[in-house]
Amino acid sequence: MKSKILTLLVVLLMLASVVALSGCLGGNNTDDTTNETTPEQPELPEEPELPEEPETPEETETPEQPGPATGNSVTVTIGGSGSTPNMLQIRDQRFPTTTISISKGETITLRNSENTNYRHWFRSQEGAFEDFNLTRNVFATLTFEEAGTYKITLLRNPETGEAWREPPSVLTVVVT
Numbered sequence: 412m413k414s415k416i417l418t419l420l421v422v423l424l425m426l427a428s429v430v431a432l433s434g435c436l437g438g439n440n441t442d443d444t445t446n447e448t449t450p451e452q453p454e455l456p457e458e459p460e461l462p463e464e465p466e467t468p469e470e471t472e473t474p475e476q477p478g479p480a481t482g483n484s485v486t487v488t489i490g491g492s493g494s495t496p497n498m499l500q501i502r503d504q505r506f507p508t509t510t511i512s513i514s515k516g517e518t519i520t521l522r523n524s525e526n527t528n529y530r531h532w533f534r535s536q537e538g539a540f541e542d543f544n545l546t547r548n549v550f551a552t553l554t555f556e557e558a559g560t561y562k563i564t565l566l567r568n569p570e571t572g573e574a575w576r577e578p579p580s581v582l583t584v585v586v587t
Contacts, residue, residue: 456472484556485539491550499582500524501531501545504575506565515586518554523547532566538579542569555586 454458497519499507504525511519523531523545532544533551539561545551554563565580567573 420481427533485535485561486556487540487553488552488554489543489545489549489574491552495520495552497523501559501565502526504529504531504565505580506563510582510583510585512585513555515558516554516556517586518552519584521545521551521553523549531575534566534567534569534572535566536562536564542566544569553584555584558586 495518497511497513498515499519500510501507502524512564513519521533523529525531525547528543528547530546532542534542537559540553543551561584563582563584565575565582567575
């Protein structure tokens, strides 16, 4: 029984090979000259060229990043030590508090204190500073030079705005 199946498979493979190769060999054309003026396949009409659309500024220019909110100014320094009285350690992908109040000219220090190598991104909702990121055990000192209310969102992916949690962890800094 096994030998019959094996023989049948061999015959089928040989037959399939003959059929497949017969299409590659072409017809019985014994003329060695080729007729270059007669195409083997009919020519397809060329597609009409479409006029180029004018470029829009959105396609060619990078949109401007939002600037600082009116009268608000924040200086961000990455690195250094965390020896400020307003030290906030980020753990479990969230700020330890939702609100902190400081005086004009004071600083807060953010530290990525995760137990894993998560990179955290920080974004000012008012555009008071450019997005920045902290890897594990790295500090950032933020100096608030103008009075106002600032909201800082903790992000996982700055390109998509994806936060670590829903709702996102947001720190409100009230500067008086």
